[in-house]
Amino acid sequence: MRFVLALIQLLLFYGVAQSTTGPNLHDPVISSKYVNERGVPVIHGTIREDETTVTLNPELKATDADELDRNRYICAYRIVTPQALHTIPFLIELKDRTTGAAVINVVEGERLDYEKRSSYKFSIVADDCGEQSRESNRAIVMIHVEDVDEFAPRFDQTTYFVDVQEHEISNNLMQMKAVDDDRSPTYKGICGYEILTPNAPFAINNQGVLSNTEKLEYNNYHNYILKVVAVDCGGKRSQPVFINVKVKEVCKSGWQGIPEHIDYVPNSGHKKLAEQARLQLCGDACTPDKISVRLKLATKHIGKGCDRDTYSITSQRKLCGASGESVDLLPSPSITSNWTLDIPTDDGHESDQIFAFNGKTNAAEVPNGLVSHSLSKHFTISTWMKHEKSNPNLENKHKKAEKEHILCMSDGEYMNRHHYAWFIHGEKMVFLLRREADKSNDMEVFKPAEWRWHIPQINDRQWHHYAISVDFPEVRLYIDGKIFVPDKKNYEIIDDWPLHLTTKVHFTKLVIGACYQGGEHSFAHYFQGYLAGLSMLKDKTESDRVIKCLNNCKENLDFHALNEMTSGTTVSFNTEMTQFSFEGKNVTELETLLSEITYVNFRRYPTPGRRNLNIQTTLQCTEQETNLPEVSTYVMVQQVQQPVISLDGAKTFTTTPDDLRMGQKVFSDIFISADVSVEEEEEEDEDLNETNRIDTKVQKVAFKVSQTLINQAADAKQDEQILLDTCQIRADPPLDLHIEQLSIPEELMSQFNMRLETSETNNGLVISNADSIDNYKMLLRGISYYNNRAEEMSSRKFVASCSSQNGRFVSNDLTIEVIPVHVEPNIQVHAHAQQADHVQIIDNKLNGVGLDDIADITPNVGMAVIIVVCVGFLLFMIILGVIRIRTAHRRTQVVNVEEKQEMEWDNSELNITVNPLQKEVFEYEDSPMRTLRDESDSDDDGSSYHDDGESDEEEPAKVPERELEWDDSTLSI
Numbered sequence: 001m002r003f004v005l006a007l008i009q010l011l012l013f014y015g016v017a018q019s020t021t022g023p024n025l026h027d028p029v030i031s032s033k034y035v036n037e038r039g040v041p042v043i044h045g046t047i048r049e050d051e052t053t054v055t056l057n058p059e060l061k062a063t064d065a066d067e068l069d070r071n072r073y074i075c076a077y078r079i080v081t082p083q084a085l086h087t088i089p090f091l092i093e094l095k096d097r098t099t100g101a102a103v104i105n106v107v108e109g110e111r112l113d114y115e116k117r118s119s120y121k122f123s124i125v126a127d128d129c130g131e132q133s134r135e136s137n138r139a140i141v142m143i144h145v146e147d148v149d150e151f152a153p154r155f156d157q158t159t160y161f162v163d164v165q166e167h168e169i170s171n172n173l174m175q176m177k178a179v180d181d182d183r184s185p186t187y188k189g190i191c192g193y194e195i196l197t198p199n200a201p202f203a204i205n206n207q208g209v210l211s212n213t214e215k216l217e218y219n220n221y222h223n224y225i226l227k228v229v230a231v232d233c234g235g236k237r238s239q240p241v242f243i244n245v246k247v248k249e250v251c252k253s254g255w256q257g258i259p260e261h262i263d264y265v266p267n268s269g270h271k272k273l274a275e276q277a278r279l280q281l282c283g284d285a286c287t288p289d290k291i292s293v294r295l296k297l298a299t300k301h302i303g304k305g306c307d308r309d310t311y312s313i314t315s316q317r318k319l320c321g322a323s324g325e326s327v328d329l330l331p332s333p334s335i336t337s338n339w340t341l342d343i344p345t346d347d348g349h350e351s352d353q354i355f356a357f358n359g360k361t362n363a364a365e366v367p368n369g370l371v372s373h374s375l376s377k378h379f380t381i382s383t384w385m386k387h388e389k390s391n392p393n394l395e396n397k398h399k400k401a402e403k404e405h406i407l408c409m410s411d412g413e414y415m416n417r418h419h420y421a422w423f424i425h426g427e428k429m430v431f432l433l434r435r436e437a438d439k440s441n442d443m444e445v446f447k448p449a450e451w452r453w454h455i456p457q458i459n460d461r462q463w464h465h466y467a468i469s470v471d472f473p474e475v476r477l478y479i480d481g482k483i484f485v486p487d488k489k490n491y492e493i494i495d496d497w498p499l500h501l502t503t504k505v506h507f508t509k510l511v512i513g514a515c516y517q518g519g520e521h522s523f524a525h526y527f528q529g530y531l532a533g534l535s536m537l538k539d540k541t542e543s544d545r546v547i548k549c550l551n552n553c554k555e556n557l558d559f560h561a562l563n564e565m566t567s568g569t570t571v572s573f574n575t576e577m578t579q580f581s582f583e584g585k586n587v588t589e590l591e592t593l594l595s596e597i598t599y600v601n602f603r604r605y606p607t608p609g610r611r612n613l614n615i616q617t618t619l620q621c622t623e624q625e626t627n628l629p630e631v632s633t634y635v636m637v638q639q640v641q642q643p644v645i646s647l648d649g650a651k652t653f654t655t656t657p658d659d660l661r662m663g664q665k666v667f668s669d670i671f672i673s674a675d676v677s678v679e680e681e682e683e684e685d686e687d688l689n690e691t692n693r694i695d696t697k698v699q700k701v702a703f704k705v706s707q708t709l710i711n712q713a714a715d716a717k718q719d720e721q722i723l724l725d726t727c728q729i730r731a732d733p734p735l736d737l738h739i740e741q742l743s744i745p746e747e748l749m750s751q752f753n754m755r756l757e758t759s760e761t762n763n764g765l766v767i768s769n770a771d772s773i774d775n776y777k778m779l780l781r782g783i784s785y786y787n788n789r790a791e792e793m794s795s796r797k798f799v800a801s802c803s804s805q806n807g808r809f810v811s812n813d814l815t816i817e818v819i820p821v822h823v824e825p826n827i828q829v830h831a832h833a834q835q836a837d838h839v840q841i842i843d844n845k846l847n848g849v850g851l852d853d854i855a856d857i858t859p860n861v862g863m864a865v866i867i868v869v870c871v872g873f874l875l876f877m878i879i880l881g882v883i884r885i886r887t888a889h890r891r892t893q894v895v896n897v898e899e900k901q902e903m904e905w906d907n908s909e910l911n912i913t914v915n916p917l918q919k920e921v922f923e924y925e926d927s928p929m930r931t932l933r934d935e936s937d938s939d940d941d942g943s944s945y946h947d948d949g950e951s952d953e954e955e956p957a958k959v960p961e962r963e964l965e966w967d968d969s970t971l972s973i
Helices: 001-022 313-319 543-548 585-597 657-662 683-691 708-720 745-752 773-781 835-848 851-858 860-891
Strands: 042-047 055-057 073-077 088-097 101-106 119-128 139-146 159-165 190-195 202-204 209-210 223-232 242-247 254-256 262-264 278-280 289-298 355-358 364-366 378-387 404-411 419-423 427-432 447-454 465-471 476-480 492-494 508-513 514-516 523-526 527-540 553-559 570-573 577-585 598-599 608-621 625-627 631-639 643-647 654-655 669-676 724-732 741-742 757-761 766-770 784-787 794-804 815-819
Touching: 073 088, 088 119, 088 773, 190 202, 223 404, 242 741, 289 553, 313 527, 313 543, 364 669, 378 404, 404 514, 404 527, 404 643, 419 514, 427 465, 427 476, 447 476, 465 543, 476 543, 508 514, 514 625, 553 570, 553 577, 577 585, 585 598, 643 794, 657 784, 657 815, 669 773, 724 773, 745 773, 784 794
Parallel strands: 042 139, 159 242, 262 631, 654 815
Antiparallel strands: 042 055, 073 119, 088 101, 119 139, 190 223, 202 209, 223 242, 254 278, 289 577, 289 608, 355 527, 364 508, 378 465, 378 527, 404 419, 404 508, 419 427, 427 447, 447 492, 465 476, 514 523, 553 598, 570 577, 608 625, 608 631, 643 669, 724 766, 724 794, 741 784, 757 766, 794 815
């Protein structure tokens, strides 16, 4: 019964529906190959968060089985999930009404964010296009949002700090951690870390664990700065962060807080070197009973050692009050000092000229005219020397050392006798002095002839100053200004016969850097090293004070903390004030003393550059002595503003030919100035005065304070005022010494005690030696120019220039043109000298009256009388001129050289001074050398009978008498 009733109801409902909608009407259908458990079709979609169109699987389509066109089309899709209407950022866009195809897009203005929502689920229906739209079945759309690598990794800090122990390798110094704001499993992970700092001895793995790949040294680097980035799995890199890796020093006993270098500004007084010095003693160090600290200022590389080379050695000798009779055997190469032209030099201006000897081929022969070769019983020879000891081959290690001659005077022909010599022989410095031949009764008496000193300085490859002073038979050696104290171990004297008379040898040779062997006509025993300032003072010796002054160092260490010392602490220093030594037990006190050590340079214009400073420390314990690591630092002396030396004066000089014949002072108004910028001069003076104050406590603790600081302060005062050491007057073109010359006022030099040296050539005049600007100016103003043929010259140019501190500071060139005024007889108005003529003309012009005006004033009536007077005066002037010319010719000596076809004299470089006011006769004659008497002496060819089996001279073999006569009777076999 129930089944029948249900069937009737169904039929009735179907009939009603048919009558309402019309025949054959159908609902749209959304289908999919995917359905859920309730049979509802499911459409899957995926979209990247940075895209706008969803990729659907399967495609979204809806169909309608109606036959009518309008009813079978699909007109729209709708989202029907109520709770999702306002949160779903998608819309469905119909693409084809016939097929019902559609796509799902992101709503315009919306942006998907995986990190906020990664999936969407909603239901949709389709509507057909009938008059009364019919709705399709429901379908479920499930959209999965795919993540994009949107965010780069990031660290929580910009800088990390970590310590690493030196000498250790650690696999886990620290672990870094970076995060990524992406949320997908693909991009949220960190896949690696990278160190961007190149060549860093560190590594980091993918988990961010940092390790060092090699042992680190604190002395090499105190810390390392590493740049590191993190990389996520999408390849995106983070911003770099920094890891500051600090190397922890293993505790080492030694000094801490000493700077790597100290800048020193010239003229700034004393500069502390280690104000923050601290002595660290670690647990492994013994408990010291005494601590010794030694500081050493190394200045050997500055010039010839220490900053003392303000002026040339010749000038230094003058400033130290040395004898002016000393002869410089190694002057700077020049036209007048051409025997040193072939010796390589340093070509520098910071110090005196340094000559290099290679030990093989080069030597300098001193010309005979410079100095007499013979020596008396009193003399001093000194030089700066840096000996370069060659390293012998292993196969020759047993070979005896070769002699290296610094200076040697030997026979110039036939024989090999060394009269005197200064040479190096292995570890010894030797001075040979043979007594010359005479007819005295002691010719057969042995007397000292060779002095040998065994000293380490000669082979340490450092600059040293050596001086040998002889008051025969006493010979004194000075090293670096201090007299050498000999003993039996380091000093010996060898006696020998005197030289005997001979007629074979007629001249000798004085050679530097080798010794001339007259028998072989060759050089031997070459010196290897460097020489500077080799000088010889004859017939007297230099005082100890002068030798010490020449070695005074103008830079040194200083100490002014004697009040900080307590009982049991001592301090000592060398005479040059370049080495200090402290000894004590209290560590704190030693730190205080070291912090008070200062550096000072007294030169106003010091040589810029580096001065090394070494600190050595020794711990003396009960049972052992421990040397702490040596500390090395340096003082960097800065460049100071240089002075400007200026020459000024008239550029033209007008005179008469008569005045030029008599001699005319052409530099009478020259002016010399030095522009020196002086800053805080009063404070500098206070520093110097403080240097002169010597703490009385020094005497209480038995310290011997030398006069070094006082001398340096005085030198500094002298260095403050610019002293000229060279002025040159260059003739352009060169002088013709037969008719013109420059004359120096010798009486002026002697009157004011000017110890200046002058040299004259056809190129001009050179004045040298350190002296004040006023003295140089006075001397230049007194120089006269002579010309015996002034009436033939049109003009003459001279160029003057000056320099200071051995050419370090050079002035401008001052060019002066000398113009003679030639007055013709027909324009001569007055009956006086030509000089009065142009003076009168100038006076007339100043009063507004010229020569033409003067002629107009004279009446025509008196013209005839004036003409007669002028003619008579003209004749008188002609006769007077002839008389003066004849007189001048008698006063001037002309040097005539006989013309020969075999020989032509080149006298372009002759240095002849002709004074037209004096009558002199120049005689050119050969001055034969003093011949040696007694050719029978065959035993003089050796310098000593006691030279360890060696001879200073080797005799040559005999040759036929018609070629050469050699004395070989005492050949050493």
